[in-house]
Amino acid sequence: MSRITDPQTFARECRAHEVVVMLYLVRFRSVLAVLAALLLSAPVAAQTRPATGTVAGRVVLAADGSAVHGATVIVVGARRETTTDTSGAFSIENVPAGTYEVIAQRQHLSAGRQSVTVTDGGRASLEFALTLETLHENIAVTASASGTSTTFDAFSAITSLDSLELAQRRGASIAESLAGEPGVAVRSFGPGNARPIIRGFDGDRVLIMQDGVRTGDLSSQSGDHGTTIDPAAVERLEVVKGPATLLYGSNAIGGVVNVISPQDLFRASPFEGVNGGVSVDTASNTGQAGGAGNVQVGKGPWMAWAGGGARRTGDYASPLGTVRNSATEMQNGRFGVGWTGRRAFASVGGQLERSRFGVPFANVFHSHDHGDEADDHDHDHDEADHAAEAFDVDLLAHRREVRVDAGLRQLDTAFIDNVKATFAGVGYRHDELEITDGVEELATRFENDTQSLRVELEQKRTGRLTGRIGVDWFGRDYRSAGEEALSPRTKQQSFSGFAYEELGFGRFRVQFGGRVEANRFRPGERPESDDHDHDHGAEEADDHDHDEHEPPPVRDRNFTAASGSVGLHTDIGTTGAFVVNVTSASRVPAIEELYNFGPHVGNLAYEIGNPDLTVERTTGLDVSLRRRAARVSGEINAFVYGIRDFVYLDFTGEIVDNLREIEYQQGDARFIGAEASTQIELGGHAHLEASISSVRATLTATDEALPRIPPVSGRVRLEIPWKGLAITPEVVLAASQTRLFRDETATDGYALLNLGASYFVVRGHATHQITLTGRNLTNTEYRNHTSFLKDFAPEMGRSVKLTYSVRFF
Numbered sequence: 001m002s003r004i005t006d007p008q009t010f011a012r013e014c015r016a017h018e019v020v021v022m023l024y025l026v027r028f029r030s031v032l033a034v035l036a037a038l039l040l041s042a043p044v045a046a047q048t049r050p051a052t053g054t055v056a057g058r059v060v061l062a063a064d065g066s067a068v069h070g071a072t073v074i075v076v077g078a079r080r081e082t083t084t085d086t087s088g089a090f091s092i093e094n095v096p097a098g099t100y101e102v103i104a105q106r107q108h109l110s111a112g113r114q115s116v117t118v119t120d121g122g123r124a125s126l127e128f129a130l131t132l133e134t135l136h137e138n139i140a141v142t143a144s145a146s147g148t149s150t151t152f153d154a155f156s157a158i159t160s161l162d163s164l165e166l167a168q169r170r171g172a173s174i175a176e177s178l179a180g181e182p183g184v185a186v187r188s189f190g191p192g193n194a195r196p197i198i199r200g201f202d203g204d205r206v207l208i209m210q211d212g213v214r215t216g217d218l219s220s221q222s223g224d225h226g227t228t229i230d231p232a233a234v235e236r237l238e239v240v241k242g243p244a245t246l247l248y249g250s251n252a253i254g255g256v257v258n259v260i261s262p263q264d265l266f267r268a269s270p271f272e273g274v275n276g277g278v279s280v281d282t283a284s285n286t287g288q289a290g291g292a293g294n295v296q297v298g299k300g301p302w303m304a305w306a307g308g309g310a311r312r313t314g315d316y317a318s319p320l321g322t323v324r325n326s327a328t329e330m331q332n333g334r335f336g337v338g339w340t341g342r343r344a345f346a347s348v349g350g351q352l353e354r355s356r357f358g359v360p361f362a363n364v365f366h367s368h369d370h371g372d373e374a375d376d377h378d379h380d381h382d383e384a385d386h387a388a389e390a391f392d393v394d395l396l397a398h399r400r401e402v403r404v405d406a407g408l409r410q411l412d413t414a415f416i417d418n419v420k421a422t423f424a425g426v427g428y429r430h431d432e433l434e435i436t437d438g439v440e441e442l443a444t445r446f447e448n449d450t451q452s453l454r455v456e457l458e459q460k461r462t463g464r465l466t467g468r469i470g471v472d473w474f475g476r477d478y479r480s481a482g483e484e485a486l487s488p489r490t491k492q493q494s495f496s497g498f499a500y501e502e503l504g505f506g507r508f509r510v511q512f513g514g515r516v517e518a519n520r521f522r523p524g525e526r527p528e529s530d531d532h533d534h535d536h537g538a539e540e541a542d543d544h545d546h547d548e549h550e551p552p553p554v555r556d557r558n559f560t561a562a563s564g565s566v567g568l569h570t571d572i573g574t575t576g577a578f579v580v581n582v583t584s585a586s587r588v589p590a591i592e593e594l595y596n597f598g599p600h601v602g603n604l605a606y607e608i609g610n611p612d613l614t615v616e617r618t619t620g621l622d623v624s625l626r627r628r629a630a631r632v633s634g635e636i637n638a639f640v641y642g643i644r645d646f647v648y649l650d651f652t653g654e655i656v657d658n659l660r661e662i663e664y665q666q667g668d669a670r671f672i673g674a675e676a677s678t679q680i681e682l683g684g685h686a687h688l689e690a691s692i693s694s695v696r697a698t699l700t701a702t703d704e705a706l707p708r709i710p711p712v713s714g715r716v717r718l719e720i721p722w723k724g725l726a727i728t729p730e731v732v733l734a735a736s737q738t739r740l741f742r743d744e745t746a747t748d749g750y751a752l753l754n755l756g757a758s759y760f761v762v763r764g765h766a767t768h769q770i771t772l773t774g775r776n777l778t779n780t781e782y783r784n785h786t787s788f789l790k791d792f793a794p795e796m797g798r799s800v801k802l803t804y805s806v807r808f809f
Helices: 007-041 163-168 174-178 370-376 381-388 591-595
Strands: 052-061 072-075 080-083 089-096 098-106 114-118 123-132 157-162 184-188 194-198 206-210 236-241 255-260 273-283 289-299 302-313 328-340 344-358 392-408 416-436 439-459 465-482 490-505 508-523 557-572 576-587 597-600 605-608 616-627 632-656 659-681 687-699 713-722 725-734 750-763 766-775 799-808
Touching: 052 072, 052 098, 052 114, 072 089, 080 089, 089 098, 098 123, 114 123, 157 163, 157 174, 163 273, 163 766, 163 799, 174 184, 174 194, 174 236, 174 255, 194 206, 194 236, 194 255, 490 591, 508 591, 605 632
Parallel strands: 052 123, 206 255, 605 659
Antiparallel strands: 052 089, 072 080, 072 098, 098 114, 157 236, 184 194, 236 255, 273 289, 273 799, 289 302, 302 328, 328 344, 344 392, 392 416, 416 439, 439 465, 465 490, 490 508, 508 557, 557 576, 576 616, 597 605, 616 632, 632 659, 659 687, 687 713, 713 725, 725 750, 750 766, 766 799
C-alpha cells in the first residue's frame, strides 16, 4: 500500500505551500491595473454630475427610546447603507435622487419599512423605533443586481439566516445549521463531513462561498469531504436556490451558499467604535464544546478586525449505540485591516482553518465484501464496531486564505456608481490518515491551490436601468498523492464576463443578463496505479481486479459555457409579489468527472472518469408567489429544470476492490419541485411557522430516479413569547423515499420532536441570547436518505444543547 511517510518531503511541501500563499499578494498588481483602466474610461464628473441627496435620522428602541448602536440602515435599490453610531444616528450621503424604501434593523430588532423621496441637494429625515420581532425583513446581498436588498425583493428564491437564528440551530457544520430550511437537505458521511444539497443538487453543482469568494476546499469532490467553516463564526448564511451561474459561474448551476462574516459589511463602509461578539455552546449527545469571538474596530477612515474560535465533538450516539470515529474538531482565526476614504477603499485580510473529522465505517470497505453489504443493508452496530477496531480513517484539513479588496465608491459619474475588485488566494490541503492501534500513517494527500480575481462595475440608475457588469478569472492547481490519488495533477483556468441588469417600471421590475465562461483543463501524467490490495482484508475480495480495466486517457480539454436569464418581479398591492424567471445555464465537467480512476471510499465506489464529457446545459423555469404582511407572511416556489447531458454515476454491475464500479456518463434529466413556507401571527403574539419541500429528479430516457434525492420533508414550529423568553416546540417530518436509483436503499419516513427556549436581553449597545434546545427528544431511530451512512447507522439520537451569545456595539 502506497503511503507518504518521508519527513523531508513533507517539510519541503509545507514550505512550498507557504511560499505559494505569500505569492498570492503579488497577483494584486493585476487588480490595480484593471482599476486604472476603468478610471481612465470613466466619464468625467464635471460633465454630468448626477443629482443626489442625503438620507439621515436616528434609530431607537421602541420600549424606552434609548439609542440603538450598530443597526444596519439600507436604502433599498440605491446601493447605499450604513450603521448607526453610539447615539443611534445615521447619515447616508450621495443617494441618487428618487423615491425609495428604507429599512433599519439589528438582527431581530426591526421596524416597518419607511418610504422616502430624495431630491437633488436635499436632506430627508427618518426615525425608526425597533422592537424584537419574530417576523422581520431578511437581508440578502447574494444574487442582486442593485446591491443589498431583502429576500422579498430578490428575483431569486433566497433563504437568509442571521446570527440569532443560527445560535438557535447551531450544528457542527454550516450544512447541519441549514438542515430543515425549505429546499435544503444535507449530504453527509458523519457529522463533520457534511455539505448542503439544494433542490436535489449536490457536489460540483452547488457553490459554497465566503463573503462572495469560493472557499477553495474539496467538499464538492467526495461524500466524505465537508465544509470546514465554523457556524459560530458566521454573521449570516444566505442560500440562493436555483441557477446562479449568471453571477458566479458554472459551479452555481444548482444554487449558492454564501457565508457572510461579521467584517464583510465594513469592507467599503466606514464606522466609528467597536463592534463584536462572543458565543459559547455545549451539547450532551456528542460532548460538543465550542466558542468563537470577533471584534471590529473603526477609527476615522481606518478599520481593523480579528476573530477566531474552536469546536470539538466526540462520537455521536444514535438510538442503536455510539457511532465510532464520528468525532470532529476545528480551529480558525482571521484578521485584517482596511481603509475607506470618500471615494476609494482598500482592505487586506487573511484567515487560517484547521479541522479534523473522523470517517465512520471507512474500514468496512477494506475488510468486507461491499457487494454483500449493499444487498443486506442491515448492519449491526456490534459487528461494525468490531470491524472498526482494526483501523480508523481521519481527514485532517488546513485552509489558508489571503484576500485583498479595493475599489472606488459613490463616484460622481453618469454611469459608474462603484467599482469593486477582489483578489483571493486559497491554499487548501487535507490528509487522509489511517490509524492502526493509535499509530497514524498518511495514506493520501490532496492539495488544491486556487486564485480568483473578480472586478465589478456597479451602474448608477439611469432612468429605469441599473445593474452590474464584470469579469472573473479563476485559476486552480489540484494535485494528490497516495492510495486514493485518483486524478492526475491538473491545472484549471477559467475566464468569464457577465452583465446583470434590471429595469424598473413602477411596480414591475425586469431582470436580464448573460455570462460567457471559457474553461481549460491541463492534466499532467496519471499517477502510477497502486495495487489497492489493502492490508485489511481486501485480498479476500472477489476475483474482480482493477488491473482488468484500462484507465481513461488523460488529455487536455477546453470548454465554453454560456448562461442567460430573464425575470419579472411584480408587486401585488403593498404586501405581495409574483416573480417568474426563465434561465439557460451551463456547467462544465469537474476534474473528478473527467479524470478519476480507482477506489474512492468517500463515494462508496470504484470510479472511472470520462474525458469525453461535454457541457451540461439546463433550461429552467422558477415561479414564486410571496406575501409580506404584519400577521401573515410566506412564499410558494415552484421550479422545473430540463438538463441536457446531465453527468451522473452509472453502476456497471461489477465489484472492484470491495466497491461497486461506476462510470461517469451523461443523459438528459428533469428536476421538478416546490417549496412553501409561512409565518402566521396568532393571539398573544405567538407565531406559527410551517414549511414543506419536494423535488423529483429523473433520468428522462429510462424514467429512473437519480440517486440520493431528498424525500418530501417539512416542519411545523410554534413560537410562544413571554417577556424576553421564547418557547419553541417543533416537529420535523420526512416522508419515505422509495424512488430509487438501481440498488439504492429505501428509507422510511419519520417525525422528530424538538423543543427550544431562548431568552433575550436587548440593550441599545448589546444583545444577549441564551438558548436551550432539545433535539430528537423521543430518541427516534431514523435514516437520512442523502447520507452515505444510511446503510450502516441511524442519525443522532436525543441531544440537549446550551448556547450563550452576546453581540456588542
